[in-house]
Amino acid sequence: xxxxxxxxxxxxxxxxxxxxxxxxxxxxxxxxxxxxxxxxxxxxxxxxxxxxxxxxxxxxxxxxxxxxxxxxxxxxxxxxxxxxxxxxxxxxxxxxxxxxxxxxxxxxxxxxxxxxxxxxxxxxxxxxxxxxxxxxxxxxxxxxxxxxxxxxxxxxxxxxxxxxxxxxxxxxxxxxxxxxxxxxxxxxxxxxxxxxxxxxxxxxxxxxxxxxxxxxxxxxxxxxxxxxxxxxxxxxxxxxxxxxxxxxxxxxxxxxxxxxxxxxxxxxxxxxx
Numbered sequence: 001x002x003x004x005x006x007x008x009x010x011x012x013x014x015x016x017x018x019x020x021x022x023x024x025x026x027x028x029x030x031x032x033x034x035x036x037x038x039x040x041x042x043x044x045x046x047x048x049x050x051x052x053x054x055x056x057x058x059x060x061x062x063x064x065x066x067x068x069x070x071x072x073x074x075x076x077x078x079x080x081x082x083x084x085x086x087x088x089x090x091x092x093x094x095x096x097x098x099x100x101x102x103x104x105x106x107x108x109x110x111x112x113x114x115x116x117x118x119x120x121x122x123x124x125x126x127x128x129x130x131x132x133x134x135x136x137x138x139x140x141x142x143x144x145x146x147x148x149x150x151x152x153x154x155x156x157x158x159x160x161x162x163x164x165x166x167x168x169x170x171x172x173x174x175x176x177x178x179x180x181x182x183x184x185x186x187x188x189x190x191x192x193x194x195x196x197x198x199x200x201x202x203x204x205x206x207x208x209x210x211x212x213x214x215x216x217x218x219x220x221x222x223x224x225x226x227x228x229x230x231x232x233x234x235x236x237x238x239x240x241x242x243x244x245x246x247x248x249x250x251x252x253x254x255x256x257x258x259x260x261x262x263x264x265x266x267x268x269x270x271x272x273x
Contacts, residue, residue, distance in 0.1 A: 008036040010184075010227070011091040011141045014063075016040040016084065018071060018126060019096025021048035024145070024193060027215040028093045029056055029064075031223060037091065038063035040084060044070040071096050072117035077129045092130050093143040094123035094167075099160040101261070112159055119163035127174060131183060138182040141226055144171040146189045148233065148242055152250075155258035164189075168231070175230035187231035188222045191238040210264075211237040 015032045019025040021043035029039050033056045041056070043049035046068035053066035067083045069076075098118040100111045123144050134140025149157055150164030171187030178185055192212045218234040225232040233239045245253050 005139075006036070010139055012037045012088075014038040014040060014084075014087045014089050015091035015093065016042065016080075016089050016126075016130070017093040017095060018042045018122065019094070021045040021052055024190070024215045024218060025093075025095040026052045027219045028095055028143075030059075031216070031219050032091065032093070033060040033062045033064070035223070036062070038065075038087075040065045040067060040087065040089070042067040042069055042071075042080075042083075043096070044068065071122040072114055076122060077125050080126065080129065088133070088137075089130050090134065090137075090139065091141045091143075092126060093145075094126055095143075095145045096122065097145065097147075097160075097164075099157075101156050101160070103156055104158045107159065115159045115163050119160070120166045123167055124170065127170070131174070131178060134183045135178065135181040140182070141184040141186070142171075142174060142178070143186045143188060143222065143226065144168075144174075146171065146187050146231075148189050148191045148238060149257075150189065151242060152245060152253045152257045154254065154261045156261050157257075172230055184227040185230065186222065186226045188218070189231065189233045189238075189242070190218050191233070191235060191241070193218055211235060211241070213238070 015037045017025055017029045017032070017039060020029045020041035025043065029041050029052060033039050039056065039062065041049050041053050041064065049068060050066045053064045056062070057064040069079055069083070073079060096118055098114050100107060100115065127142050127144070131140070131142065144167045146168040147161070147164040149161040150168045152161070154161055168187050168189065171185055175185040190213065192210060193215055213235045221234040222232055233242050245256070248256065
């Protein structure tokens with residue numbers, strides 16, 4: 001019996017993680033490096049992404065390139081190609097996310113555009129640009145970070161939840177289209193995760209009984225699902241909650257999600273994952 005291909009032979013030699021400065025993105029970079037891939041860590045926060053790059057380089061001994069870049073820029077694909085021209089990207093992780101939790105009519109036009117650019121346009125363009133070389137090589141992987149909020153619309157999350165639904169459906173379709181070419185696609189739908197952005201958004205009176213996962217556990221489950229499933233909801237309690245919500249009549253599910261969001265509403269500040 002032939003052995004299964006190693007992680008590096010399947011997704012290497014290099015991974016690009018968009019939104020990799022802190023939180024889930026930094027954890028993606030750490031665990032991918034621990035599996036033997038060189039990494040490009042990309043984020044608009046230059047100081048934080050360089051610190052993450054230094055940490056990974058020292059701990060795992062792989063090649064690490066830190067790229068300071070705003071995913072909302074109009075020439076995103078050209079900028080990425082310039083930074084990775086000599087690299088073979090075998091794994092793309094689109095982790096960056098921008099959210100503003102507020103009533104729809106209170107959102108500013110710039111906030112609407114930023115959520116569309118970072119959450120929808122960037123993963124769409126990055127997948128479209130990086131998938132063709134993977135198809136030609138007959139191997140590779142693409143991870144699109146969605147969210148449990150992408151399953152059901154919720155008051156104060158109208159645009160963010162819709163953008164995460166876009167990522168989920170895009171990943172579903174790419175999973176079907178690319179798997180015959182040897183390219184694995186995975187949608188990841190995390191629930192509440194203890195990242196700096198999540199912590200900053202929590203009011204002092206937040207209900208601490210709701211399930212909160214650690215970034216390391218989310219990424220570990222997702223990496224284990226890559227090449228196995230089209231999508232994953234990390235965490236057993238999150239999976240149970242998503243299943244229960246899906247069984248409710250749509251109206252009740254929307255009202256329940258809106259009530260939960262209202263009880264946990266942050267300070268209406270933009271936040272990155």
